[in-house]
Amino acid sequence: xxxxxxxxxxxxxxxxxxxxxxxxxxxGHRAMYWYKQKAKKPPELMFxxxxxxxxxxxxxxxxxxxxxxxxxxxxxHLHALQPEDxxxxxxxxxxxxxxxQFFGPGTRxxxx
Amino acid sequence: xQTVTQSQPEMSVQxxxxxxxxxxxxxxxxxxxxFWYKQPxxxxxxxxxxxxxxxxxxxxxxxxxxxxxxxxxxFSLKISDSQLGDAAMYFCAYRRALYERNEKLTFxxxxxxxxxx
Numbered sequence: 001x002x003x004x005x006x007x008x009x010x011x012x013x014x015x016x017x018x019x020x021x022x023x024x025x026x027x028g029h030r031a032m033y034w035y036k037q038k039a040k041k042p043p044e045l046m047f048x049x050x051x052x053x054x055x056x057x058x059x060x061x062x063x064x065x066x067x068x069x070x071x072x073x074x075x076x077h078l079h080a081l082q083p084e085d086x087x088x089x090x091x092x093x094x095x096x097x098x099x100x101q102f103f104g105p106g107t108r109x110x111x112x
Numbered sequence: 113x114q115t116v117t118q119s120q121p122e123m124s125v126q127x128x129x130x131x132x133x134x135x136x137x138x139x140x141x142x143x144x145x146x147f148w149y150k151q152p153x154x155x156x157x158x159x160x161x162x163x164x165x166x167x168x169x170x171x172x173x174x175x176x177x178x179x180x181x182x183x184x185x186x187f188s189l190k191i192s193d194s195q196l197g198d199a200a201m202y203f204c205a206y207r208r209a210l211y212e213r214n215e216k217l218t219f220x221x222x223x224x225x226x227x228x229x
Contacts, residue, residue, distance in 0.1 A: 042203055042219030043157070056216065088155060100147060101217065103157035 003027075004104035006091050012110045015081060021107045023074040023091030032074040033101060034066060035090040043090055049074060050096075081111045114139045116206050118220035125194045126228050132179075133189045133223045135204030141165075143209040146180070146187045147217070152200040160202070163187065165209070191225075199227045 004025045013019050023032065031050045035043035048056035049068040057066075063085075065077040074091055088108055092101040115138045125131035137146070148160040163171045163180050170178050175192045191198055204220040 040222070042222055043217075045216045048216070058216075090157060092157070100145075100159055100162055102159065103149075105154065105156040108155075 004091055004093050004102055006089075006104040006107050008107060009105070010108045010110075012112065013078065013081065014112050015083070017081075018077070018079045020078065021076040021089055021091075021109075023076075023093075023104055024072055025093040025102075025104075026072055027093065027095075027102070028071075029093035029095050029102075030071060031094045031096060031099075032068060033092040033094075034074070034076050035092065035103075037088040037090055037106070039087075047076075078109075081109075083111050085109065086111045114141075114206050114208070114218045116204050116218050116220035118202075118204055118223050120223045121221070122224045122226070124226040124228055125191075127194055127196060129194055130190060130192045131194055131225065133191075133202050133204075133225065135187045135189070135220055137185050137187065137204075137206050137218075139185070139206065139208075141208050145207045145209055146178075147205040147207070148176070148178070148187075148189045149203045149205060149219075150198075150200045151203065151222075152197075157203070161189065194227050196227050196229065199225060201225075 007022045034046040037043040046060045047066045052068045063080050067075040088106045090106045091104040094101045117136045144165045146163045150158045150160050161173045177190050179188045201222045203222045205217045
């Protein structure tokens with residue numbers, strides 16, 4: 001299995017909702033990442049997990065809460081989001097922290 | 113801080129022809145990695161090619177090759193025999209080669225490549 005999967009593909013939520021994005025890889029990678037990408041812009045790093053521990057938080061608002069329950073799974077919990085949080089959320093993984101990253105297909109999030 | 117610049121927001125090329133996408137970067141480091149990622153309309157970012165700064169030889173992956181000019185801090189991507197499936201946004205990215213802690217990718221603003229049938 002040589003891919004990163006993300007669910008759901010699309011998500012529409014209200015500002016009072018709580019939802020979660022899921023990312024999974026079975027390549028034995030020990031580093032996993034969340035990125036946010038607005039239209040026609042490059043991805044912006046949000047969080048990095050290395051060996052299931054949060055190693056980078058790029059000053060992301062607390063309404064985004066990451067979780068890495070095991071080495072294959074990465075979640076992003078969403079609560080009280082704003083319309084400007086609407087974007088494509090990309091997950092990536094790499095063998096170790098300094099190896100090249102492989103991206104999932106993304107979740108298109110719309111906040112109403 | 114490291115910066116990556118892609119000066120061509122859009123490019124187009126006739127199918128089967130060759131096209132070169134430009135990328136320049138700014139860094140004070142001597143050891144680093146450079147990448148080209150492709151993002152087709154399906155949205156998934158796909159690694160196209162990678163170059164280690166300590167290697168003088170330009171990386172090649174089938175129809176994709178780079179021209180790495182370390183002194184000029186230039187890292188262009190050449191796509192030969194362009195195919196319709198090459199149509200995508202192409203991002204150049206930089207990462208420092210520090211092994212004791214994670215270093216994030218710095219992306220350029222992207223070049224949208226259109227293939228003309």
